[in-house]
Amino acid sequence: MEHSAGKLIGKETAPGNRAGRTLFDKIWTIHQAAEINSETDLILIDRVLLHERTGAIALKSLAAAGREVLAPSQAFVTMDHVVDTLPGRTDATSMPTGTDFIVATREFATRAGITLFDLGDPDQGIGHVISPELGIVLPGTTLVCPDSHTCSQGALGALAWGIGSTAAEHVLATSTLRVKRPRTMRITIDGVLAAGVTAKDLALYLLHRFGSAGGAGHIVEYAGTAVAALDVEARLTLCNMATEFGAFSAIIAPDDKVFTFLKGRRYAPGDADWDAAMASWKELRSDEDATFDAEHRIDAAEVTPMVTWGISPQQAVPLDASIPHFADVSARDPRELYDRALAYMDIAPAKPMIGLPIDAAFIGSCTNSRISDLRRAAAILAGRKIAPGVTAICVPGSTRVRKQAQDEGLDQIFLDAGFEWRESGCSMCFYAGGESFGHRQRVISSTNRNFESRQGPETRTHLASPETVAASAVMGAIADPRGFA
């Protein structure tokens, strides 16, 4: 490690002047158009991603104000939140108010000259899945979307974060945004994740360890050998849950895996520009002498498969553990949250998580619905059937993932096992989008939020990896996927 005495490293200097600079500082500085005050900068925004739920509101409001989209080529819209996912869907088959969102999005996006990935388009899918897929998000860029899981995209070395609809309107009109500078946090995970431990387990482990406000106000850089060992899709899963961690966003320094992933993607630099892009992308890492406002170190060997038992993502335990007593979690969970979670989930302390009967299983969402997720779940389901009485649904993250899975015969494995095989969208991740499980059903789910009624009326969600969801669907109760495949 290089340390040069006399270099100024500290918060008293502007990010651009620090000696040892973090990856975040480097991207921030390049995009800093003006300093508004000591806490807030005007930041240049390279890409804006919209969806029909909140994007429609921004586009409509912009048009009503008589303002134009400044850089239509930098904006992209997808239909994911309120579309239904049953095969044969049309505009009219979404939830009643959903049709209005879909029609308005189409109308305003077309009028503004923005690229739209509409229903029926081979590129349609969940925004945070299609953006990496198409090379919309690139290392070193700033990308915003009126959606909290935009943090997923930091996995490719971009500064990507969720904003509100009003802020999205501002970005569309000006390609800039006033942003309060976040503090920096690094979480270094060294060592090797044990077999059967996935990025989802790691995300749940961090929530269990540091709580859902653990990253509040920070941009979290994930680093270390265990992070470097993750493939790009797994990194997207890890970064996806930074918003559950309370963070401004997450980021991972881009490496050869990211560059290889991006090469040839539609909106990534073409051959003529590739070398120049690579030269600048290779600079995108925190300097060895960079300092962070907060640092955590984790040994990857500590992480096991995880599952949530309660109504907040921090209420997670190792899969082979029991439902905690209050004393086990009192450092993190207020008594009221603990009691409420037990009552809502209809569970009792000291009972093992494994064996808790489920009504439904869901594989989908921007957390865990990419091709590698479906392959791992299918490896467990191959030659097996889901338990009688269980409703099991797989919703690929994008139409492209769906096609790829079909080309590989994975759809048949899901169908033969008794899963439904759907069109792409947010679907049962988000009851407000119109699709849901039944009243009070207990669902094992590859999604990111286990809030009350998140997946349907009073549904009881247990978050886990796609492997755990698949194994549990087969057993009809929460099950450990290790030993299944």
Ligand SMILES: CC(C)[C@H](C(=O)O)[C@@H](O)C(=O)O
């Ligand atoms: C609808 C949208 C604003 C929301 C979000 O921002 O996260 C949704 O995607 C979610 O996951 O709850």
Ligand code: SF4
């Ligand atoms: S899949 Fe779920 S978490 Fe992701 S954007 Fe859609 S509703 Fe939000």
